[in-house]
Amino acid sequence: MNKMTIGKLAKKCGVGVETVRFYEREGLTLQPERKLSGYRIYSDLAVNQIYFIRQAKELGFTLKEIRDLMGLRLDGEQTCEEVRSLAEAKIADIEEKMALLQKMRTTLGELVVACKNNKQTESCPILKAIEKEVQP
Numbered sequence: 001m002n003k004m005t006i007g008k009l010a011k012k013c014g015v016g017v018e019t020v021r022f023y024e025r026e027g028l029t030l031q032p033e034r035k036l037s038g039y040r041i042y043s044d045l046a047v048n049q050i051y052f053i054r055q056a057k058e059l060g061f062t063l064k065e066i067r068d069l070m071g072l073r074l075d076g077e078q079t080c081e082e083v084r085s086l087a088e089a090k091i092a093d094i095e096e097k098m099a100l101l102q103k104m105r106t107t108l109g110e111l112v113v114a115c116k117n118n119k120q121t122e123s124c125p126i127l128k129a130i131e132k133e134v135q136p
Contacts, residue, residue, distance in 0.1 A: 002044050006032075009042040013050040020050065026063060028053055028070065060090055 010017045023029045029049045032040040052073070056066045065086060072078045072086075107129075114125040121127060 003041050004043075006040050006042065009046055009050070012047055013054070015050060015054070020046075023050065023053060026067075028063065028067060060094055061086075065090070 004012070006017050006020055010020050013020075020029070024031060029046055032042045032046060034040055049070075052070065053066055056069055061069065069083065069086060072083050108126075111126045111129055
């Protein structure tokens with residue numbers, strides 16, 4: 001088993017030292033061993049945990065959801081069904097966000113087209129639309 005300092009761990013995982021410390025504080029990784037000098041010493045297990053966190057974040061999972069996934073991963077009594085349920089909920093969340101982004105894109109596209117003929121900002125359709133949304 002490889003032993004490494006926090007700096008080497010961070011570099012190997014492609015994250016910052018503060019990110020490693022943050023994951024520790026949040027309870028997402030196990031507390032590392034310490035040398036007599038107080039320095040943290042990490043094993044390959046920490047590398048695996050951080051990679052898992054990074055991959056889950058790239059799939060859009062929040063830290064709370066990642067904590068749940070890690071719990072399911074460590075609990076041999078749970079079934080894949082529970083993991084699938086979390087993934088399905090994440091897919092629904094992503095689809096909702098995509099629909100909202102598409103609506104934003106369509107609205108902005110329409111405003112850009114409407115804006116092409118106007119020269120002065122006081123009559124700019126984009127600015128008027130934003131003002132309209134901001135006012136009660």
